[in-house]
Amino acid sequence: QVTLKESGPGILQPSQTLSLTCSFSGFSLSTYGMCVGWIRQSSGKGLEWLANIWWNDDKYYNPSLKNRLTISKDTSNNQAFLKITNMDTADTATYYCARSPRGAGFDYWGQGVMVTVSS
Amino acid sequence: DIQMTQSPASLSASLGETVTIECRASEDIYNGLAWYQQKPGKSPQLLIYNANSLHTGVPSRFSGSGSGTQYSLKINSLQSEDVASYFCQQYYDYPYTFGAGTKLELK
Helix, strand or coil, X not given: CCEEEEECCCEECCCXXXXXXXXXXXXXXXXXXXXXXEEEECCCCCXXXXXXXXXXXXXXXXXXXXXXXXXXXXXXXXXXXXXXXXXXXXXXXXXXXXXXXXXXXXXXXXXXXXXXXXX | CCCEEEECCEEEECCCCCEEEEEEXXXXXXXXXXXXXXXXXXXXXXXXXXXXXECCCCCCCEEEEEECCEEEEEECCCCHHHCEEEEEEECCCCCCEECCCEEEEEC
């Protein structure tokens, strides 16, 4: 059974760095062709892809967030991570991690973690 | 970036009706397209990948079609549990991009 679960601080102040953890089970990020991605959704808005990390440690980022994103993984502990620097109120959203085998869509998603940026 | 234009933004249909949602890509995405269903307060759920492949466990009343820049999601015999928002996503090229969504309601 594939499950993913995001964890994070919930609330942070502008200019701080957001650190998110995706803990998963039922698959391995060392499996050929496996990928985990991060996607966010502002309240009542659409979905925005942020970053992907692949089994071979290839990483891809959404250039709209410029150089603020860092994705990484801990294969031994079945976790993936996302850091976003210089957080702004516009980054307030629900953040999801999701699995993507062979890059053909995200087939399993976490429940999401709500992150609020406020002074 | 590849722009995904999804239509309609909202849709009202009756139980048992067939509904179609469209997505147009700004360039050829070679069937690199997924459709998701999202219910209020829940995570998106994959329905279709590779434009026309049904994800495991998804009812057969859902189907995807299209090629090039034009894609569609069809729901046959609409059920009450299909009330949700639907999103398309292209994964042919980075950055991945999503359509703005279609909110499906019962008439």
